Amino acid sequence: MPIASPRLAGALAASGALLALLGCGGGDDRPPVGTTQLSPATPASFQGACKDLAAKLASLANTTISTSTDVGAGALTVGGQAVPAHCQVTGAMFARTSTVDGNSYAIKFEMRLPLAWNGRFFHQGNGGIDGSVVPATGSFGGGPLTHALMQGFAVLSSDAGHAASLGPNFGVDPQARLDYGYQAVGKLTPIAKKVIDSAYGKGPDRSYFGGCSNGGRHTFVAAARYPEDYDGYLAGAPGYKLPKAAIANMFGARRYASVATNPADLSTGFTPTERATVARAVLARCDVLDGASDGLVQDTEACRVAFDLARDVPTCGGSRDGSCLSPAQKTAIAPIFSGAINSKGESFYSSFPYDSGIGAAGIAFWEFTAPLALDSGAVGIIFKVPPENPASFNGPAFALTADIDAMLAGIEATNAVYTESAMSFMTPPNPTRLEKLKNRGAKMMVFHGVSDPIFSVDDTKAWYEGLAAANGGDASSFARFYRVPGMGHCSGGPATDQFDMLSALVAWVEKGAAPDRVTASARGAGNAGGVNAELPADWAANRSRPLCPYPKVARYNASGSLDSADSFSCR
Structure with missing residues (x-):
């Protein structure tokens, strides 16, 4: 509230x-339930001195404010631009010592409060397994030229209730699991609004929640669990079924291991040269389906029909030389894209589309390293009931040999100590039933890279289709979903991955300007937000494309520059 x-x-x-x-x-001043238009936020200035704010907040329940410090204009920069002067507040909530593992826990956070405030609050959902209070800037998209703090939002960032030094071992503590999953958000939101009220003499007129990857999951969970606390939700690559996605990634690791020439290196099962060969084959079949041969597959659905791994990628007649895939490789890799299955052949996670980004360098970490180094610990210690013993846990061995059916049972299990399963505390309850959000005028925008190798864009598509079905076949009045062709996990790949969806979301929430398209740009040479080294050499450094709300596709208008978004329409 x-x-x-x-x-x-x-x-x-x-x-x-x-x-x-x-x-x-x-x-x-939210309108009554049933209306669809919220009024714009009203700017305000910081009241008093930043250094005095900590003392003013000394009475916050279950909360200790450690510091309130002035940060001068230009101390932070984004895309070469100086971030305006602001007040940085640090604190912690619900400090405790666990009776289960003996470790110390608290929900640590920071807020950055602009001296010239736009009247809005942005809750920044962070990635991975959290554990660190990263700077509360409210960044979004790949290599952004702006972010929420730059735009004048008051921004909150937290560690979600545990320290990074614990790694996945915080999962031994049942309360730390719940804070990571959703409870930290519920505890932080009212405190953050009180901090804002103390700083400006009024609470936020409009509140927004956003993040990518696990931050996208946080956003989905917030939309389902806290639909009245935020007016706009911006989710990127939302791994809202994260426990199952992690198991699916270990399923994939086993497929790669089965054809790896070096058992200690999964990437030898599908080398960079071989991935580039597949990417070229995908483009050969699918690039022109949107009307332009431009190195991007805009029509993902048509590509599903047009491309066939077995037929369209050359089969090695002899040794592997990068120009082909062996029969064993095709047999191993195809099930990763068709979707992970259990021992009975039943699907438990989504399919992945073939896309031009499969050859990108960023794919390798998520496909070959993450299953052994990240997913194993998350599933074994954070999600599983009971958790594995951290003292004897071997992540790579767990990823490659532990029974997948047992993993799937473990993420659904509870006991007297762990009273919520991972599929309860990590996922949004009833994710396609967002009536409260819709009825009070809140909006939701979701983006996802088509070449994301860890959280499937197909899974997000299925969510959006379910949301539409729950709303008479059309959810576009309050929620829109944008696929980003070529983009990997949150950014990168041969893609136009630089875009500002936050401004579009604010315009939709506060002015009723529905985002029929969002212009995205490439990050070529000279880009102030950071250069994307994976762009094809024949692209203009500032190539642009419209990101279209699903199910529309960016199609070429039959004339105009292939490097300009103006040459494409969402149809």
Whole structure:
């Protein structure tokens, strides 16, 4: 709930009826349920001195504010631009010593509060298994030229309730599991709004939640569990079935291991040269399906029909030389793309589309390293009930030899100590039932790279189709989904991966300007937000494309530059 301004507290207390009408004040003049348009946020300036804010917040329940420090203009830069002056607040909530593993825990956080505030709050969902309070800038997209802090938002970042030094071992503590999954968000939100109220004399008029990867999962969970706390949700690569996606990635690791020429290196099962060969074969079949031969597969659905791994990639007649795949490789790799299965042949995670980004360098980490170094610990210690013993746990061995059916049972299990399963605390309850979000005028935008190798864009597509079905066949009045051709996990790949969806989301929430397309650019030579080394040499450094709301596809208009978004329409 929004927090009442101290300056309004007396007036509101004088009238119970007015208090009921306004909710909790703080400038949050949300319309009644059933309306679809929220009013714009109103800017405000920081009140008092930043150094005095910590003392003003000393009475926050279950919370200790450690510091409030001025950060001068230009101390941070984004895309070569100086971030405006702001106040940095650090603190921790619910400090405790675990009775299960004896470790110390707390939900640590920081907030960055612009001196010139736009009236908005952005809750930054972070990636991986959290554990670190990364700078609260509210970044989004690949190599952005702007972010929420730059735009004047008050931004919150947290470690989700555990320290990075523990690695996945925090999963031994049942409360740390729940905080990581969803409870840290529920605890932080009201405190963050109180901090904002103390800093500006009013709470946020509009609140937004966003992040990519696990941050996208956090966003999906927040939309389902906390639909009344935020007005806009921006989710990138939302691994909202993260426990199953992690097991699917270990399923894939076993397939690669079966054809690896070096058992200690999974990448020898599908080398960079071989992946580039497959990427060329995909483009040969699918590039022109959107009307332009431009190194991008816009029509993903048509490509499913047009491309066949067995037929369209040359089969090695002799030794592997990079120009072909052996029969054993094709047999091993095809099930990764068709979707992971259990011992009964039943699918437990989504398919992955073939796309031009399969040859990108970033794919290797997620396909060959992450299953052994990340997914194994997450499944074995954070998600499984009971967890594996950290003292004897061997991640690579677990990834390559542990029974997958047992893993799937473990992420659904509970016991007296771990009373919520991973599929409860890590995933959004009823993810396609977002009536509360819809009815109060909130909006949701979701983007996902088509070449994402860890969280499948097909899984997000299935979610969106389910959301549409739950809303009479069309959810576009409050939620839109954008596929990013060629892009890997959150960024990178042969893609136009630089875009500002936050501004588009704000315009939709506060002005009713539906985002019919979002312009994305490549990050070629000279890009201030960081150069993407995986761009093809024949692309213009600033190539642009429209990102289209599903199921529309960016199609060439039959004339105009292939490097300009103006030459393409969403159809």
